[in-house]
Amino acid sequence: MRFLKGIYLAVAILLLTIGVGLYADLRSESMHVQHLRIQLGLERMVRLNQSLTSSITLAVVEKNSLRAASYDTLQSELEATMQEVQALTQGMTLAGEILSLRDQQHGLRSFEKQAFEQIRAQRWDAAFQALLGGDYVMMLKLYEINSESAVGALSIELANSAQQQNQLRQATLVLRLLAVVLLLWVGWRYSRRLQAELAEQMRLQSEISESKNALEATVLQRTAELQVANQQLETLSTTDALTGLANRRSFDTHWAEEWQRSLRQATPLAVIMLDVDHFKAYNDHYGHPQGDACLQRVGEILRSCIRRAGELAARYGGEEFVVILPGATPQQALETAYSILGAIRAARIPHVDSPTADIVTLSLGVAAASLHATGQREQLLNTADLALYQAKHQGRNRVVLIDLDEPDTAVAIDPQNAQVSAK
Numbered sequence: 001m002r003f004l005k006g007i008y009l010a011v012a013i014l015l016l017t018i019g020v021g022l023y024a025d026l027r028s029e030s031m032h033v034q035h036l037r038i039q040l041g042l043e044r045m046v047r048l049n050q051s052l053t054s055s056i057t058l059a060v061v062e063k064n065s066l067r068a069a070s071y072d073t074l075q076s077e078l079e080a081t082m083q084e085v086q087a088l089t090q091g092m093t094l095a096g097e098i099l100s101l102r103d104q105q106h107g108l109r110s111f112e113k114q115a116f117e118q119i120r121a122q123r124w125d126a127a128f129q130a131l132l133g134g135d136y137v138m139m140l141k142l143y144e145i146n147s148e149s150a151v152g153a154l155s156i157e158l159a160n161s162a163q164q165q166n167q168l169r170q171a172t173l174v175l176r177l178l179a180v181v182l183l184l185w186v187g188w189r190y191s192r193r194l195q196a197e198l199a200e201q202m203r204l205q206s207e208i209s210e211s212k213n214a215l216e217a218t219v220l221q222r223t224a225e226l227q228v229a230n231q232q233l234e235t236l237s238t239t240d241a242l243t244g245l246a247n248r249r250s251f252d253t254h255w256a257e258e259w260q261r262s263l264r265q266a267t268p269l270a271v272i273m274l275d276v277d278h279f280k281a282y283n284d285h286y287g288h289p290q291g292d293a294c295l296q297r298v299g300e301i302l303r304s305c306i307r308r309a310g311e312l313a314a315r316y317g318g319e320e321f322v323v324i325l326p327g328a329t330p331q332q333a334l335e336t337a338y339s340i341l342g343a344i345r346a347a348r349i350p351h352v353d354s355p356t357a358d359i360v361t362l363s364l365g366v367a368a369a370s371l372h373a374t375g376q377r378e379q380l381l382n383t384a385d386l387a388l389y390q391a392k393h394q395g396r397n398r399v400v401l402i403d404l405d406e407p408d409t410a411v412a413i414d415p416q417n418a419q420v421s422a423k
């Protein structure tokens with residue numbers, strides 16, 4: 001708003017000074033014309049006065065009354081010129097001089113009037129005396145001097161007036177200069193303000209973009225953290241905390257998927273259920289924490305024996321574990337079970353209270369099927385459980401295989417002898 005006020009003020013000053021300048025020019029011109037007219041009027045007055053004087057003087061000198069015949073015309077012309085000059089000089093200092101000229105003219109005319117009366121009466125000496133007696137000549141001289149001084153005063157007045165106009169013009173020029181300076185100053189201030197606003201805008205923009213970037217980085221970081229947390233959560237929700245194997249929930253999902261896949265692809269599927277022998281006695285003897293450590297060791301052994309893609313070892317519950325073997329034939333499943341049993345024996349974890357052996361042993365039930373029909377999923381798992389039960393029942397520390405393609409045949413393996421016996 002301040003800038004607008006400054007612009008308005010500068011424009012107002014400019015308009016005012018232009019107006020005043022125009023007025024001064026017009027006035028100066030009209031003053032010149034007026035002075036010229038006054039000057040011409042004065043010169044005419046002097047000329048007419050001289051004509052009047054010389055016409056009457058010659059009439060007296062030549063004693064010829066006809067010489068003064070044009071006197072009245074000249075006089076009325078002089079009177080009119082005088083009135084015109086008076087009107088033009090009204091209000092001017094020159095007006096006083098014109099008034100005294102008029103008085104002197106009237107004085108001259110009254111002398112001439114006396115001379116006229118003598119001329120009409122043909123009294124030439126008296127007429128001569130009236131005109132050339134002294135006072136008339138003196139007054140005539142005075143009139144001439146006054147008229148010259150009036151012309152001089154007119155010139156001075158003209159010069160004064162011109163000076164005033166010049167001063168006025170100079171004042172308007174100074175004011176115009178001030179207005180221009182004001183405009184420039186306002187423009188400069190305005191441009192500085194614009195620059196400052198622009199800089200502020202750019203600063204804000206960069207601040208916004210910086211905070212946007214920071215926000216995006218934070219969002220990215222949070223997203224990554226969330227992904228990690230989700231992954232951890234997913235792992236936690238699918239992993240058994242003690243052994244690090246898949247938990248029961250994860251097993252159920254995998255088991256259903258592998259079952260469906262083997263159905264679709266018509267590939268064999270096998271499952272091993274295994275259990276630590278006399279684990280209660282182990283716990284009782286070595287304590288629960290040591291029992292936990294034993295279960296962890298079993299978990300490590302299972303992980304080391306499960307290597308093929310799609311195979312999964314899970315903690316089924318308590319000291320019971322389960323292994324899924326997609327695509328495994330009964331023979332391959334037996335081999336895996338054997339390798340697990342061999343590994344736990346090789347670990348030689350002491351179990352002094354076991355009636356089976358002085359080390360920790362496992363019982364494993366294997367169920368395998370090469371041809372599937374809907375509804376066999378639970379059956380295969382139950383069969384593995386049954387095989388496990390049989391392994392326990394037959395003295396533990398062994399593997400029992402039930403092949404669902406030949407359901408009447410259950411096979412027990414004594415891995416120590418690596419012999420297979422049908423039951």
Ligand SMILES: Nc1nc2c(ncn2[C@@H]2O[C@H](COP(=O)(O)OP(=O)(O)OP(=O)(O)O)[C@@H](O)[C@H]2O)c(=O)[nH]1
Pocket residue numbers: 242275276277278279280281283287288289290291292295317318319392396
């Ligand atoms: N340390 C520990 N022990 C567990 C855990 N889960 C189950 N158990 C124990 O495992 C034992 C299982 O005992 P039982 O079901 O009687 O079987 P067992 O003693 O192994 O005998 P068999 O299976 O017949 O050879 C119980 O004493 C449970 O307390 C666990 O997470 N940690």
